[in-house]
Amino acid sequence: MSRPSIAHIDLDALRHNYRLARNIHGGRALAVMKANAYGHGAGPCALALEGIADGFAVAFLEEAVALREAGIRSPILVLEGVFAGQDIATLELLDLWTVVHHEEQLRMIELHEGVPRIGVWLKADSGMGRAGFALQEMPAAHARLLASGKVTEVTLMTHFARADEPDHSATLHQITAFDAATSTLQGDRSLCNSAGVLGWPRACRDWARPGIMLYGADPMPAANSSLRPVMTLESQVFATRWLQTGEPLGYGATFVATRPTRVGLVAIGYADGYPRVAPNGTPVAVDGHATRLVGRVSMDMLTVDLSDLPATGIGSRVELWGAQVGVNDVARRVGTVSYELLCNVKRVPLAYRDGAASE
Ligand SMILES: *Cc1c(COP(=O)(O)O)cnc(C)c1O
Numbered sequence: 001m002s003r004p005s006i007a008h009i010d011l012d013a014l015r016h017n018y019r020l021a022r023n024i025h026g027g028r029a030l031a032v033m034k035a036n037a038y039g040h041g042a043g044p045c046a047l048a049l050e051g052i053a054d055g056f057a058v059a060f061l062e063e064a065v066a067l068r069e070a071g072i073r074s075p076i077l078v079l080e081g082v083f084a085g086q087d088i089a090t091l092e093l094l095d096l097w098t099v100v101h102h103e104e105q106l107r108m109i110e111l112h113e114g115v116p117r118i119g120v121w122l123k124a125d126s127g128m129g130r131a132g133f134a135l136q137e138m139p140a141a142h143a144r145l146l147a148s149g150k151v152t153e154v155t156l157m158t159h160f161a162r163a164d165e166p167d168h169s170a171t172l173h174q175i176t177a178f179d180a181a182t183s184t185l186q187g188d189r190s191l192c193n194s195a196g197v198l199g200w201p202r203a204c205r206d207w208a209r210p211g212i213m214l215y216g217a218d219p220m221p222a223a224n225s226s227l228r229p230v231m232t233l234e235s236q237v238f239a240t241r242w243l244q245t246g247e248p249l250g251y252g253a254t255f256v257a258t259r260p261t262r263v264g265l266v267a268i269g270y271a272d273g274y275p276r277v278a279p280n281g282t283p284v285a286v287d288g289h290a291t292r293l294v295g296r297v298s299m300d301m302l303t304v305d306l307s308d309l310p311a312t313g314i315g316s317r318v319e320l321w322g323a324q325v326g327v328n329d330v331a332r333r334v335g336t337v338s339y340e341l342l343c344n345v346k347r348v349p350l351a352y353r354d355g356a357a358s359e
Contacts (some may be wrong), residue, residue, distance in 0.1 A: 048354060119152050
């Protein structure tokens with residue numbers, strides 16, 4: 001009865017990638033689990049890393065609450081920090097760490113009643129121009145946090161805008177500016193996202209914050225690390241048909257056969273998170289053979305070229321991305337990044353494989 005579309009999640013690969021990130025960086029590493037672990041399922045992924053990871057990071061408080069409810073006892077950092085003063089009580093109650101990146105959040109901590117014991121990560125804007133205190137404000141913000149009597153410790157952090165561009169000087173400028181502005185301040189340092197870990201050894205300090213690399217998608221252009229893909233998004237061919245030369249296919253007739261073309265209909269579409277904007281020629285694999293998307297992706301199905309794969313047919317396995325079809329390759333065709341493709345996956349069941357659990 002059930003539709004043969006599924007995202008397999010390889011928890012052994014997730015653990016492998018976490019260990020790789022931590023080893024490359026040195027020090028400790030928070031596994032970034034925001035956006036439902038980049039579409040991989042935050043609860044099961046965090047549980048697979050519990051006891052291995054030094055801690056976790058999520059975007060906002062509700063995501064942290066969900067991890068605590070799933071049974072995660074390790075430290076959890078809330079990367080966007082709180083939105084209202086009363087959220088501080090939740091931080092205390094659930095023993096969460098929070099980022100403080102602007103004056104309003106600093107004041108919420110100062111004005112909080114009682115004697116909370118909150119771990120704070122004070123964020124500097126070293127060149128991204130988005131969240132974070134201006135570099136010259138860092139010493140004063142740091143002093144106010146310590147003077148508030150409400151924090152257990154202050155970790156100093158910043159975030160890179162262009163760490164996935166190894167030949168661009170922006171990251172080096174960010175590192176140098178951050179170091180200069182914080183040189184007199186006590187506390188651990190955390191600079192690296194995945195691209196920082198993979199491309200910028202100088203930025204590796206006390207704590208890394210790897211996200212995308214945990215899921216096996218290398219953000220660097222060379223993508224030469226030994227990361228293992230965690231998600232395999234797959235479906236099946238449920239019908240086939242021949243198009244004669246000149247016949248159009250699908251909405252908008254974005255593909256017209258230039259030779260007799262055997263088309264496979266596949267039971268997955270943009271409502272499942274496969275991007276509608278994927279053009280003709282986007283790579284897919286059918287029963288392990290590389291072929292291509294043809295025609296426009298619909299809500300519930302898409303179409304692939306089976307002309308050169310006579311052994312394939314109804315029931316053939318179609319990989320949209322995973323071990324064989326790189327999610328980075330699909331993202332490049334689509335004009336986006338692996339992050340967006342992965343965290344958009346929905347409607348398909350997530351099926352976990354865990355070698356460690358079945359031993
Ligand atoms: C999302 C996020 C990360 C992880 O980034 P990746 O590029 O996925 O490794 C690290 N730090 C902060 C502040 C983030 O928001």
